[in-house]
Amino acid sequence: MTRAITDELLARHKLSRAEYAEIERILGREPNLVELGIFSVMWSEHCSYKSSKIHLKKFPTTAPWVVCGPGENAGVVDIGDGLVAVFKMESHNHPSFIEPYQGAATGVGGILRDVFTMGARPVALLDALRFGDPRAPRMRHLVSGVVAGIGGYGNCVGVPTVGGECTFHPAYDGNILVNVMCVGIARADRVFYARAAGIGNPVVYIGAKTGRDGIHGATMASAEFSEADSSLRPTVQVGDPFTEKLLIEACLELMETGSIVAIQDMGAAGLTSSSFEMAARGGTGIELDLDAVPLREAGMTAYEIMLSESQERMLLVAAAGREEEAFRICRKWGLDAAVVGRVTDTGRMVIRHRGEVVADLPVAPVSGASPVYDRPTAPLPRPVPVVAEAIRAPLDPPQALLRLLGSPDLSSKRWIFEQYDWLVGADTILPPGLGAAVVRVHGTRKALALTTDCTPRYCAADPRTGGMQAVAEAWRNLVAVGARPLAITDCLNFGNPERPAIMAQLVAAIEGMAEACRALDFPVVSGNVSLYNETDGRAILPTPQVGGLGLIEDVAELVRPDAARAGDRLLLVGENTGWLGASLFLREILGREEGAPPPVDLAVERRNGRFVSDQMRAGRVRACQDLSDGGLAVALAELCLAAGTGARVDPAPSAEAETGWWFGEDQGRYLLAVPADQAAELVAAARAAGVLVREVGCLGGDALTLGRHPPISLDALQRARESWFAAWMDGTSGAEG
Amino acid sequence: MRAAVVTFPGSNCDRDLVVAMEACFGRPVARVWHADSELPPVDLVGLPGGFSWGDYLRCGAIAARAPIMAAVRRHAQRGGYVLGICNGFQILTEAGLLPGALVRNAGLRFVCRPVRLLVANRNSAFTSAYGATPVTIPVAHHDGNYVIDPEGLARLEGEGRIAFRYLDNPNGSVADIAGVLDPRGRILGMMPHPERAVDPLLGSEDGKPLFASLLAAIGG
Numbered sequence: 001m002t003r004a005i006t007d008e009l010l011a012r013h014k015l016s017r018a019e020y021a022e023i024e025r026i027l028g029r030e031p032n033l034v035e036l037g038i039f040s041v042m043w044s045e046h047c048s049y050k051s052s053k054i055h056l057k058k059f060p061t062t063a064p065w066v067v068c069g070p071g072e073n074a075g076v077v078d079i080g081d082g083l084v085a086v087f088k089m090e091s092h093n094h095p096s097f098i099e100p101y102q103g104a105a106t107g108v109g110g111i112l113r114d115v116f117t118m119g120a121r122p123v124a125l126l127d128a129l130r131f132g133d134p135r136a137p138r139m140r141h142l143v144s145g146v147v148a149g150i151g152g153y154g155n156c157v158g159v160p161t162v163g164g165e166c167t168f169h170p171a172y173d174g175n176i177l178v179n180v181m182c183v184g185i186a187r188a189d190r191v192f193y194a195r196a197a198g199i200g201n202p203v204v205y206i207g208a209k210t211g212r213d214g215i216h217g218a219t220m221a222s223a224e225f226s227e228a229d230s231s232l233r234p235t236v237q238v239g240d241p242f243t244e245k246l247l248i249e250a251c252l253e254l255m256e257t258g259s260i261v262a263i264q265d266m267g268a269a270g271l272t273s274s275s276f277e278m279a280a281r282g283g284t285g286i287e288l289d290l291d292a293v294p295l296r297e298a299g300m301t302a303y304e305i306m307l308s309e310s311q312e313r314m315l316l317v318a319a320a321g322r323e324e325e326a327f328r329i330c331r332k333w334g335l336d337a338a339v340v341g342r343v344t345d346t347g348r349m350v351i352r353h354r355g356e357v358v359a360d361l362p363v364a365p366v367s368g369a370s371p372v373y374d375r376p377t378a379p380l381p382r383p384v385p386v387v388a389e390a391i392r393a394p395l396d397p398p399q400a401l402l403r404l405l406g407s408p409d410l411s412s413k414r415w416i417f418e419q420y421d422w423l424v425g426a427d428t429i430l431p432p433g434l435g436a437a438v439v440r441v442h443g444t445r446k447a448l449a450l451t452t453d454c455t456p457r458y459c460a461a462d463p464r465t466g467g468m469q470a471v472a473e474a475w476r477n478l479v480a481v482g483a484r485p486l487a488i489t490d491c492l493n494f495g496n497p498e499r500p501a502i503m504a505q506l507v508a509a510i511e512g513m514a515e516a517c518r519a520l521d522f523p524v525v526s527g528n529v530s531l532y533n534e535t536d537g538r539a540i541l542p543t544p545q546v547g548g549l550g551l552i553e554d555v556a557e558l559v560r561p562d563a564a565r566a567g568d569r570l571l572l573v574g575e576n577t578g579w580l581g582a583s584l585f586l587r588e589i590l591g592r593e594e595g596a597p598p599p600v601d602l603a604v605e606r607r608n609g610r611f612v613s614d615q616m617r618a619g620r621v622r623a624c625q626d627l628s629d630g631g632l633a634v635a636l637a638e639l640c641l642a643a644g645t646g647a648r649v650d651p652a653p654s655a656e657a658e659t660g661w662w663f664g665e666d667q668g669r670y671l672l673a674v675p676a677d678q679a680a681e682l683v684a685a686a687r688a689a690g691v692l693v694r695e696v697g698c699l700g701g702d703a704l705t706l707g708r709h710p711p712i713s714l715d716a717l718q719r720a721r722e723s724w725f726a727a728w729m730d731g732t733s734g735a736e737g
Numbered sequence: 738m739r740a741a742v743v744t745f746p747g748s749n750c751d752r753d754l755v756v757a758m759e760a761c762f763g764r765p766v767a768r769v770w771h772a773d774s775e776l777p778p779v780d781l782v783g784l785p786g787g788f789s790w791g792d793y794l795r796c797g798a799i800a801a802r803a804p805i806m807a808a809v810r811r812h813a814q815r816g817g818y819v820l821g822i823c824n825g826f827q828i829l830t831e832a833g834l835l836p837g838a839l840v841r842n843a844g845l846r847f848v849c850r851p852v853r854l855l856v857a858n859r860n861s862a863f864t865s866a867y868g869a870t871p872v873t874i875p876v877a878h879h880d881g882n883y884v885i886d887p888e889g890l891a892r893l894e895g896e897g898r899i900a901f902r903y904l905d906n907p908n909g910s911v912a913d914i915a916g917v918l919d920p921r922g923r924i925l926g927m928m929p930h931p932e933r934a935v936d937p938l939l940g941s942e943d944g945k946p947l948f949a950s951l952l953a954a955i956g957g
Contacts, residue, residue: 156788242792422849424877426756
């Protein structure tokens with residue numbers, strides 16, 4: 001079976017000569033083809049994090065409420081009363097570009113498995129989507145395929161898709177991003193980990209049969225695209241959400257029996273990574289018998305069985321003698337189940353097929369000793385601040401606001417979220433499109449607030465500030481609905497890390513995120529890295545996507561973004577310096593992508609957020625909007641539209657600074673709707689706390705009036721926000737090119 | 738009131754329906770497995786929403802032939818009440834317990850949103866507690882476009898068997914039909930999800946009168 005390992009063979013396995021030399025050193029011999037395949041997936045960027053590992057260590061990962069940080073299938077945080085929230089975000093970028101429906105659908109399937117494999121019932125999904133120029137070829141096809149795929153999978157398994165993001169930029173023309181976050185709830189004493197233990201315990205395979213699909217998906221996700229890559233189509237897997245639904249129910253029922261020692265989904269790199277990871281975490285070995293693996297087609301080789309990425313499969317270690325319980329529950333749910341191996345004390349993975357040992361590898365080096373690279377970085381460009389006073393706007397503020405609301409990034413994403421069942425489970429308290437999503441913890445008074453955030457144009461201009469801002473905005477979005485922010489998951493989407501300029505972005509973004517996480521007590525508990533998002537040498541904007549989770553102890557404490565009423569005073573928390581660098585206004589109104597992003601002062605961010613939370617607890621805040629893209633004017637419009645009432649807003653302090661006043665994107669800011677009789681007390685409390693607060697207007701009427709400019713009717717605001725997306729998808733917007 | 742909810746492989750609103758019924762009826766609701774051949778002694782059987790058998794073949798087609806459906810049919814023949822919601826409605830038409838069929842939405846996309854409904858028949862066991870004002874109950878489906886031949890439609894109209902009509906038809910259903918009754922008024926199939934509209938926190942309580950009507954018709 002041994003064959004000469006040629007350069008061509010290594011190239012096909014995306015292993016370097018140096019990596020191969022290390023493999024030979026570990027084994028003391030030449031690997032066979034099965035073993036080489038195993039090394040190639042286990043040492044792929046996707047599975048080994050070899051380019052990012054040393055930098056990911058910079059993240060703070062602990063807090064008193066963190067039960068389990070990175071390293072397991074998903075992060076776990078304590079939400080009190082014996083319950084935990086289990087959550088993670090993962091990318092499915094490359095497959096979604098090749099085949100949008102199945103790529104996105106299997107992305108949902110994979111992240112669901114990461115969560116229920118830990119014993120949690122999935123209760124919410126969110127999707128952060130980045131697409132290319134709306135006029136780019138295939139873009140509508142990609143959007144409609146991705147959305148249908150997410151809906152097709154999530155709707156069928158019965159997990160509500162409650163939120164997310166969708167923005168557009170030409171840098172994603174050749175590499176769209178599909179990042180899916182899943183959140184589950186488990187009993188704190190019933191969290192399952194993937195540690196193979198108990199010598200002699202049976203290793204049980206359950207779920208869908210293994211086919212030839214997706215072989216080398218993990219290595220595909222670890223390489224750049226080129227125009228010739230349509231030949232990669234066979235490596236995209238096909239999802240079956242019906243089987244996934246059965247798998248969820250069967251696994252949760254199995255876990256109730258107490259017969260499971262460890263469980264792991266077969267995700268990227270399938271049987272290989274699931275068996276190696278369970279054995280590595282348990283410090284054990286496993287003997288696998290591939291003749292026992294349920295196969296979809298005859299004649300599959302050991303290489304194919306080990307590397308298949310067929311979906312909807314789980315591998316578990318049962319307590320010896322209790323495998324019959326697993327079989328009974330699988331039969332009830334109509335799922336295949338088979339004992340495919342045993343746990344051993346050898347520390348080796350010994351794989352047999354058709355009477356022969358086809359691979360015999362030490363577990364620890366394959367799983368843990370993958371190469372780690374400290375890749376070189378180039379100096380980052382220093383963006384020049386944009387002087388707000390020098391901006392001459394071609395439109396007056398009301399016209400500019402309407403234009404911004406109708407821009408692809410700010411336009412309503414109703415076309416998307418109405419294709420998702422965001423209500424199944426009957427616990428969705430805040431629907432998509434208002435701010436952070438809020439989902440009640442079933443059967444309790446608690447609720448989880450969930451958000452995904454990142455501003456790629458900030459990250460492109462200054463990755464460190466952009467990384468900080470992504471974390472700070474997630475934190476702010478959770479504060480804005482009355483939640484206590486607990487922790488984040490992340491998806492770090494970047495270009496080719498072998499290019500020093502890209503590596504510099506990755507390192508700076510991680511460092512910025514880490515600093516913000518530390519300052520805000522908002523640790524990272526799980527995550528994923530997606531590199532090589534490049535086509536023909538053009539990289540995406542650096543996109544360190546953050547998924548934030550916060551806790552609302554009692555739904556009565558929820559601050560609804562749509563609760564403001566006529567007569568409420570509008571109060572702006574935080575300083576408005578009119579920062580227009582890297583703003584949405586600059587890009588959408590003036591066509592300029594330039595300048596430094598707004599600085600993130602974490603001490604101010606923390607102080608302002610704490611102040612807003614305190615005022616909410618004191619019952620002084622009726623509704624709250626955080627300020628982000630499009631600044632004060634957009635926040636005003638969103639608050640008015642959510643509440644269904646207009647507002648009269650004071651003029652900008654000076655005519656010269658007006659553009660920055662309305663559209664600047666200074667960080668650490670909130671817009672509050674406060675009952676008139678509470679405003680004075682709130683302002684006094686702010687002064688005492690050293691927080692900058694100013695009253696900027698009053699709600700009422702059916703139009704938004706910005707200073708002395710003509711009023712904009714709520715209808716006009718609504719039309720501006722609602723029209724673009726549907727018109728684009730119908731081909732009637734004029735933006736379809 | 739004794740009620741049961743059936744779980745098929747792929748049902749995903751079974752728990753939600755049980756929770757809503759228990760809250761509105763004030764007593765436990767039995768859960769029944771699709772492979773069972775008998776129902777417990779009940780007045781009302783709920784067929785929940787979801788994707789039974791993954792919507793393979795046609796929505797509801799495989800579930801309509803599950804062992805439990807023979808028992809549901811006998812229950813209906815005895816005059817028992819049956820409530821089919823969303824996929825449950827699709828199963829009832831596939832089982833021939835209600836006329837017509839549910840095909841792909843006219844817009845070809847899944848649609849999830851609260852919709853306004855007119856309660857077209859306020860005299861049934863399912864709707865007697867409703868008033869004349871329109872109600873808001875969410876839909877969430879890909880195949881909710883109700884079709885029926887002209888004679889069948891005339892019969893439904895003539896016999897007052899259209900329980901709910903859409904005010905803003907989300908799926909192209911003929912005559913804006915959102916829910917229909919069998920000739921005896923004991924079986925209701927509807928696409929909107931009343932079980933998602935029984936809690937003010939979720940934005941609507943307009944599903945409650947449906948369960949209250951049943952409680953009044955069947956008794957505590």
